Amino acid sequence: MSTNNEVSMRSKHLEKLRELHLKVNEARKSNHLEVVEEDRRSKLPSNWETRQRRLQWEEEDEVFKIECAKKNIDPDRERALDVSADIADRLEARRRKKKNTDEGFSTYADASHRKYLKMTKQLKPDLAAYQKEKEKLGELAFPTADTIGLTDRKDPPEAVERLAKQIIEQGAKRPAYSRRRPFDADADIDYINERNKRYNELLERHYGKYTAEIKQNLERGTAI
Known part of the structure; x- marks a missing residue:
């Protein structure tokens, strides 16, 4: 009886050992496949996945356009119908933000051109009437x-009024845009010209805290 129990226990142990061996082999095989796949990905170009997604999107887009052509449907209009209102609003806001992005100062010509476009947009010209008159x-x-x-054309009074109002508003804003500091008659004169003044201000910003005590001693006459 005890012999049968020992044989049964031994069989169970062997079965568990066999299962463990199978699991170890499966894990080793899985790890090997992952290592091979990782090595394959490391040898691909850095933008490989992006390019693959782009190619897949182009293929799907081509199929979509073919299907729309068969149904005599505008693909852009059909695609817009599948976009939710929330996503459409975000895309439109992003488009406007990208369009109105201020790239900062590049040249005076570019700055003047941007200002011209902004002022023209604020004036809201009647382009349809302009095209008809042209x-x-x-x-x-x-x-x-x-x-x-040779022509007796005259600008509409409301257009002239808008332009005059715009010019007055620009004139009122101009002092606020000026970066030139007002002249202080009580300030110490420690410069000989404008260039020297800017140089002294630069030195003061960087080294003023180190030379403050020396200046005070010189003013009191207690400097060594």
């Missing part, structure tokens, strides 16, 4: 020295 006048829409004064 078609009506033809070459006289852009008069030369020989043709100037």
Whole structure:
């Protein structure tokens, strides 16, 4: 009886040992596959996955356009119908933000051009009326020295009023934009010209805290 129990226990132990061996082999095989895959990915270009996603998107987009062409449907319109209102609002806000991005100062010409576009947008010109008038006048829409004064066109009073109001507002804002500091008659004069003044201010910003005591001693006459 005890012999049978020993045989049964031994069989169970062998079965568990066999299962452990199988699990170890499966884990070793899985680890090997992961190492091989990791090595394969490391040898690919850095933007490989992005390129693959791009190719997949282009293939799907081509199929989508073919299906729309078969149904005689505008693909852009059909794609817009699948976009939720919330996502559409975010995309439109992102588009406006990108369009109105201030790239900072590059050249005076670019700064003047951006200011011109901004002021033109604020004036809200009637482009439809302008286009109609240009078609009506033809070459006289852009008069030369020989043709100037041949037309009796006049700007609408409301347009003139908008322009005058815009100019007045710009004039009121201009002092606030000026970076030139007002002249202080009570300030100490320690410079000989504007360039020397800026140089002294630069030195004061960087070394003023180290030379404050020396200046005070010189003013009191107690410097060594």
